[in-house]
Amino acid sequence: MRPTPVLTYHRRRSVAPKQFRALERSAALSGTSLYSSLGGAAMDSHDHNRVRSPPYGCPGRQPTRGPASKAIVLATFCAGALRETSQIRARYRRRARFFDSTRSGERSVAPHRTRDRRGREMRTLRSMMVLYGVLLTVGGCRDASDPVGPAETRRKWGWDQPLGTGTPAPPSMSCTQPSAFLGSATCTAAGIAPTGSPSWSYQTNDGVYVAGPSSTLSWSGPMVASGTATISYTDQSGTPQSLSSSINVPRRAVSWASAVTGSTGQPGEIDACFQEDWDGLTASKFCSSSADADQFFNPRVTTLSSGNGLTVAPVGSTGPNAGLYYIAQMTASMQLRTQISPRYRTGGTQYSLASAPSALQSACTAASVTGSASVYQANAICTSNLVNFNNLVSCIWAHEARHMTAGLGTARYGPNDVYARWEPLASSNATSLVAAAKEEYDTVHELVSGSMDVAHNAGPNTGFAGWWKVFNLGWSNQTYYQHC
């Protein structure tokens, strides 16, 4: 924190620089304060805020001066000095007249002595005039709320700092910039008197307001949201003032690209997600029922919460971002799997042959497959349709791959990056922060879901004939169309 030297209040342009420097040198040599060397306003050697009766009395106050009062002070002083001078002259004129009228024998001596005495008094008066002129020019008083406070208070206001030199700077405020997200920023003000009741506040660029401490000239803490720090105070005339400084918080380079993955499912993977009449499926690897098949994110949108997909954390209790919440951890993911219906796999679902067309029934009987058969058995064992059947299976895998590719591409597309959309969120309320994050999550999910749907009809629509399949009404060998 930049100190506020006490004697900045003394140094004004009304004191000739040469004269001021001389006084200051003598003060430094004698080990006393400049104030005491100017007029005997001795300061306690252990607590130089404790001002002991300066020439015109500033008990419990800080000395100060201002050009607005300078003219009044000097004019008043000159008037008083002239009056004093005229009184001395009048007194000696009366004394001279007394000698003239009473003791004529001393007339040759008394006037001489009288002139010497008057001269000494006039010289004394002139010395006093110079001394008080200096004091009046550089002296003065202003209120200080806690001039005799404890050592901590003195340090807080910088009164324990060495005396400065030069013209006092106007009140100022600045903030250091955090070097990283959650890095510390320190805002420091100087030149503001404690009587100005300084108080801090911060407003993020998003309009979130943070009330800060009062009666301190420094404010620091970890930062997550860029914005503007402001110190409000009243100046010596009681007029409200404020000084502001912006703080830019470096953003985190986050991306959920590595959390977005997809691969061909292993046999059995996401089987629980299949509905009976689906040929293939692209879904989250965590899908466990067909009702969840359209939920591609983990966790699913409706269950996103702090600790499940993201972690919300408070910034802390100090500094311009005190009380704000931000998203500290992002763990949501999209892990897609493609899968073909279990009924098309070698160990797939068995379907009754009782109502199957006679051609299939006899073929299966000839191949020693009786009672029921899977689609694979019907085409690979009962009949010689394996090639045609495998062509369909390949088509379904290709179809699902299109779904997955579309979903991955959409999720990884920059504007749809969930982590990037979450990164700048900050709120003074953890609940609303999660709600805002869920909004982004849901929107991106709809985008991903939509792009995967669009991919449904993207491939060539191909007819597959010469193989047995199962429809709702049972076994059939009609041509089957699929977008490969």
Place this chain on the structure above:
Amino acid sequence: MSASRLQIGVLAWIGFAIHADAQASSPPAAPQLPIAAQIARSVRTSGNDGRALPILTQARRSERRALMDEIADTLTAIAINPSVNDLANARARSVAIGILFQSGKGNTGLADDVPGTPYSGATSRLRRIVELSSYVENRQVALKRLASLDHSSAMLGYLRQLALSSGRIAGTAVAILADDKGAGGRAIARELYVSGVVTDATAKRFLSTRANKYGW
């Protein structure tokens, strides 16, 4: 001499008392944008805003209806109007919808969950987004938020109407009816499934999964 000194001192004190040498000055006041414009800029550039909710929910004080409507209309415009499809704009659209939704619930976004007054204009704005937004994902999400705010029977009719439309909004309407609207909504979804009047492929698939789940 002492009388003169006292006189000088007193006058000096008076002089200092009227000392008005203000050294600090306020920074020059920048022209203030209307609050709605400030919010719009914040939503577009930062992807966030902390002013809109406290105003829309009147969390701190009673607000002018015109001001609240101006903010809500600004957010609606952000969600509806086409813009460059970059991260900032994509985020701005969903943030705008989120603010409208939260305001309709009365969530203030302030510390300690300070309660607010639900903004009654939220549903009409969300409905406008559902019908007019250039972005289907924003239409879908706005419909979800609208449905969770509006519990009227008229809302069920509106959802049924959307389920019969084409496009992804139909699938969203079906999912809301079947999953989020209780027995009344599920009855409408079942009726749609049984009658086979839904034409959108996604909506039909959604109906199929619900039929499988609920045994229709």
